[in-house]
Amino acid sequence: MVSTQVFNSMTDEKSINRAISGGIIWLTGLSGSGKSTIATHLCKTLIQANLKVEILDGDQIRTWLSPGLGFTKADRDLNVQRVGIVANLLSRNGILVIVAMISPYRAIRNHLKATTHNFVEIFINAPLEVCEMRDPKGLYAQARAGDMQGFTGMNDPYEIPLQPDLICHTADETIAESVSKIIQTLSDRSLIPNLDHQ
Ligand SMILES: Nc1ncnc2c1ncn2[C@@H]1O[C@H](COP(=O)(O)OS(=O)(=O)O)[C@@H](OP(=O)(O)O)[C@H]1O
Numbered sequence: 001m002v003s004t005q006v007f008n009s010m011t012d013e014k015s016i017n018r019a020i021s022g023g024i025i026w027l028t029g030l031s032g033s034g035k036s037t038i039a040t041h042l043c044k045t046l047i048q049a050n051l052k053v054e055i056l057d058g059d060q061i062r063t064w065l066s067p068g069l070g071f072t073k074a075d076r077d078l079n080v081q082r083v084g085i086v087a088n089l090l091s092r093n094g095i096l097v098i099v100a101m102i103s104p105y106r107a108i109r110n111h112l113k114a115t116t117h118n119f120v121e122i123f124i125n126a127p128l129e130v131c132e133m134r135d136p137k138g139l140y141a142q143a144r145a146g147d148m149q150g151f152t153g154m155n156d157p158y159e160i161p162l163q164p165d166l167i168c169h170t171a172d173e174t175i176a177e178s179v180s181k182i183i184q185t186l187s188d189r190s191l192i193p194n195l196d197h198q
């Protein structure tokens with residue numbers, strides 16, 4: 001026979017909901033701001049806590065899901081919309097989906113926030129100068145040399161989130177600090193259990 005304590009914890013609505021709630025952890029920010037790095041570290045932490053997680057990273061998406069798209073506003077919005085649809089399918093089936101995309105336009109982000117399941121907008125914020133100094137792919141150097149048109153932050157817009165659920169200032173905090181803030185935000189929203197007590 002199942003003990004009362006175990007039975008109560010099995011039937012506790014909150015813990016059941018937590019186990020199946022899913023969510024979209026949307027990391028938006030400039031190239032080089034730290035989206036992919038934070039996504040990878042966050043994913044590891046969530047997997048260690050036995051949570052179901054997927055990463056949808058802009059680079060991978062552009063290779064496999066949106067190979068034909070460029071960087072016009074229309075193409076970027078379509079790209080973001082596509083990823084929003086995929087993320088929503090996963091999220092509503094109980095997966096935590098970490099999205100790492102520049103997603104520079106506010107309107108489409110707000111649209112996803114309003115229409116998808118458990119959307120959490122996280123602004124990965126680093127000054128342009130810091131991103132340019134990091135330049136992990138050498139793209140800022142190319143844009144600075146005039147070899148790349150429409151590069152976000154330099155000669156293409158990035159509309160900062162006005163009411164993000166969280167801002168990670170990656171020039172001032174460590175990767176671990178950013179991950180910890182995100183975990184706390186997800187926990188506050190009851191999308192994951194409190195990992196401190198695991
Ligand atoms: N013109 C231009 N502007 C910005 N970024 C550019 C551009 N051309 C190529 N790249 C590289 O494309 C990577 C993926 O971009 P995203 O799909 O996240 O962009 S978007 O959300 O569709 O705007 C993006 O990845 P991250 O550097 O990881 O952000 C860039 O490396």
Ligand SMILES: Nc1ncnc2c1ncn2[C@@H]1O[C@H](COP(=O)(O)OP(=O)(O)O)[C@@H](O)[C@H]1O
Nearest residue numbers: 031032033034035036037134136170173174175
């Ligand atoms: N606090 C931080 N958070 C995230 N990345 C950082 C941080 N400090 C330095 N970095 C470095 O900045 C670079 C960010 O690159 P990346 O994660 O690919 O950015 P993005 O995906 O936004 O283009 C990496 O080389 C990473 O190691």
